[in-house]
Amino acid sequence: MGEAGAVSDLDEVARSAISRFMDCVALRRSFGLFAIVLAGATSLYSQQAPDNFRWVDFHSPKDHEIVVWVTRSLAVEDWTGIREIAVEYDAALVMTTKRATPQSAANADTFSIYSVSLTNHSYTPLIKGVNLHWLDWMRFSDGAPEELAILYDNCRDCAANTYFTAFHYDVKKHGWDARWMRSGQGAPLWSTNTPAGMVWTQIYAGIAEPNGREFIATWSHFDYDNKMKDPDDIVFRYDVDPFSGLERSMQLLGKDADAMEVRLCRGQDAVPDLQRGQDSEVCRQLVKPVTERRPVTTPPANNHGKSAPPRARH
Numbered sequence: 406m407g408e409a410g411a412v413s414d415l416d417e418v419a420r421s422a423i424s425r426f427m428d429c430v431a432l433r434r435s436f437g438l439f440a441i442v443l444a445g446a447t448s449l450y451s452q453q454a455p456d457n458f459r460w461v462d463f464h465s466p467k468d469h470e471i472v473v474w475v476t477r478s479l480a481v482e483d484w485t486g487i488r489e490i491a492v493e494y495d496a497a498l499v500m501t502t503k504r505a506t507p508q509s510a511a512n513a514d515t516f517s518i519y520s521v522s523l524t525n526h527s528y529t530p531l532i533k534g535v536n537l538h539w540l541d542w543m544r545f546s547d548g549a550p551e552e553l554a555i556l557y558d559n560c561r562d563c564a565a566n567t568y569f570t571a572f573h574y575d576v577k578k579h580g581w582d583a584r585w586m587r588s589g590q591g592a593p594l595w596s597t598n599t600p601a602g603m604v605w606t607q608i609y610a611g612i613a614e615p616n617g618r619e620f621i622a623t624w625s626h627f628d629y630d631n632k633m634k635d636p637d638d639i640v641f642r643y644d645v646d647p648f649s650g651l652e653r654s655m656q657l658l659g660k661d662a663d664a665m666e667v668r669l670c671r672g673q674d675a676v677p678d679l680q681r682g683q684d685s686e687v688c689r690q691l692v693k694p695v696t697e698r699r700p701v702t703t704p705p706a707n708n709h710g711k712s713a714p715p716r717a718r719h
Contacts (some may be wrong), residue, residue: 435528454542455550458574471523475499478526479519488516491553497521497578498545498553498572499528500537513561518572520581531583532570532591535561540678543571543611543619545584545645550574552584554611556679564598566590569611569621569643569679585621585643585652590645592621592654595681604628606687608669611676619676620644624669626687640665666691686709 454460461468468490475490475497484501491498499521502514516537521528529719534557540719553573559566570591575582585592594609606626613619621643629635640662642655670688672680682688 458493475521478521478528480719493574495523498581534559567595569594602630608668608682611679613674
């Protein structure tokens with residue numbers, strides 16, 4: 406496996422297939438929503454964070470000005486509640502949610518994440534989706550702060566794709582940014598939209614290196630209904646270049662792809678809560694368990710029970 410070349414059409418399949426309720430919100434109405442949305446929020450305060458990072462406490466008087474500032478900055482955006490605010494230096498990472506109707510279930514909300522300047526009221530939309538799952542902090546560069554990682558889907562009640570990204574404070578931009586963005590989405594990990602005429606096996610994992618750096622790897626294995634066509638494999642690695650600090654999205658080929666396939670299936674150095682597909686038949690065939698060889702304890706077939714201990718020497 407892994408010897409499949411850079412097949413452009415399959416590359417696109419693997420990457421792309423994985424690829425106003427309130428016009429203006431008054432401040433006092435917004436504060437009324439905070440208690441409601443925070444009651445169901447995932448608790449992130451216990452996780453380890455960089456020294457200059459902190460979560461805003463909506464009920465603390467010392468954070469009141471930040472809450473008001475963010476609310477005014479995003480007043481023209483389409484949301485029904487502010488779910489989380491995090492601050493690092495002069496920028497806030499803000500998560501909002503939108504509920505279609507007051508009667509809609511909370512798990513049907515869509516979310517949006519913004520970078521909001523705390524020196525002026527400018528803001529930058531970073532990402533939008535559903536089924537947000539906060540992961541733990543991850544480190545992608547030596548000497549750099551850890552970054553807050555998430556998994557999310559692009560739609561609900563559809564053939565959804567699952568994506569990964571991580572948020573970090575960009576010193577040059579004086580704001581937050583998201584990793585490995587392409588066409589408004591992060592790194593593609595999984596898709597429920599399998600193309601016709603094939604069986605698509607997907608495996609992914611966040612992998613921790615011995616030096617403490619982490620990266621994301623994905624493997625798409627394609628078995629075709631047309632048995633005259635050989636299977637194809639597409640392996641990608643998403644990381645940060647240790648020399649330039651730039652994000653990389655690389656297709657691995659040859660021995661590099663073979664080694665990554667084995668590493669993905671073994672899952673021994675996988676990041677917790679960031680792996681899937683290791684129980685697939687493709688992985689079971691690749692990483693077969695080693696059968697323990699036990700000693701033979703049954704007597705040979707010609708044994709008649711007439712053996713005797715050796716006679717004592719005189």
